[in-house]
Amino acid sequence: MTDASNDLHHVTREELPALFKYLERHLPHSWTLYATVRESAEGRWTDNSRFYTLGWPDIRAVGLGEPYSTSRVYNYHTKPRTTCVFSPVLQDSRALLTHPGFIDWTQNCMFQATPTELGETIVSLSREHGSRDVMPIRHVCTCMIAQPGDVELRPTPEDVTVRRLTSSDAAFVSENWTHRRAGSDDYVRELVQRFPSVGVFDRDGGCLGYEVGTEYGTMGMLYVKPEARGQGLGSVITTHLAHSYFLDGLPAVVNILAKNLGSVQLHERLGFKPMCGLDLILHVPADKFTGDIFGM
Numbered sequence: 001m002t003d004a005s006n007d008l009h010h011v012t013r014e015e016l017p018a019l020f021k022y023l024e025r026h027l028p029h030s031w032t033l034y035a036t037v038r039e040s041a042e043g044r045w046t047d048n049s050r051f052y053t054l055g056w057p058d059i060r061a062v063g064l065g066e067p068y069s070t071s072r073v074y075n076y077h078t079k080p081r082t083t084c085v086f087s088p089v090l091q092d093s094r095a096l097l098t099h100p101g102f103i104d105w106t107q108n109c110m111f112q113a114t115p116t117e118l119g120e121t122i123v124s125l126s127r128e129h130g131s132r133d134v135m136p137i138r139h140v141c142t143c144m145i146a147q148p149g150d151v152e153l154r155p156t157p158e159d160v161t162v163r164r165l166t167s168s169d170a171a172f173v174s175e176n177w178t179h180r181r182a183g184s185d186d187y188v189r190e191l192v193q194r195f196p197s198v199g200v201f202d203r204d205g206g207c208l209g210y211e212v213g214t215e216y217g218t219m220g221m222l223y224v225k226p227e228a229r230g231q232g233l234g235s236v237i238t239t240h241l242a243h244s245y246f247l248d249g250l251p252a253v254v255n256i257l258a259k260n261l262g263s264v265q266l267h268e269r270l271g272f273k274p275m276c277g278l279d280l281i282l283h284v285p286a287d288k289f290t291g292d293i294f295g296m
Helices: 013-024 031-041 090-097 116-128 167-175 184-194 233-247 261-270
Strands: 008-010 051-054 061-064 081-083 109-115 137-139 141-146 161-163 197-201 207-213 219-224 252-257 273-276 278-283
Touching (some): 013 031, 013 061, 109 116, 141 261, 167 207, 184 207, 197 233, 207 233, 219 252, 233 261
Antiparallel strands (some): 008 051, 109 278, 137 278, 161 197
């Protein structure tokens, strides 16, 4: 008899509610997977939302994205491999990360919004599997949350219009995204079509800045054109987008580089509160490093 607790299980759509309840019990550190399962179960996000567990129905660990052994589609999430892993037990997380085929450690991999407590395990495995001396790169982040009533709308300056982004705005968003890489244009277009977003525009209709919701249940990609900064547009954008989430009965969540104290303090002033640490970790083997960190 095989031990099902060590099997890699592909979660079906019918099983998403059970996975959601498991992740809900482990909030806030399970936030990334919890929110992505929610968006998938409610039909707002279907592309690449494939969930795998170590063990079923007794779940030991959860991972996002198809294993290398089954993934054949080239898109934003599979080139390079993008995943998020969670377990309340570090040993179980390690078991999933080393499960044959789930992660190919000879290839580039981006661990998206992973609980800080798991970061050291991923870094250790990355080094064991030949990451470059300067790798893995770990970006320590602070995940912050605001509930309805926590955030007041900031007044919109004269001659500025605030509205939801449309597909025609997606190219501008993608062009100015710091983490742009192969497949970004299609990915951003999907985000704009499926999730809340806010853009501010001048009297001629030119976009001055924006922020976009993501499949991870977070608000991200905040950008204001250099010549438009200093007018408080970032606060206008963030508070309006937060209220879009509130209208849907959801909290507003952001994940910010911890070293970006200015952004952390800005969100605190707007009403956001620290929730947990969710880090970004890049695994890049020595022979795969191109000098482009996010393009890998």
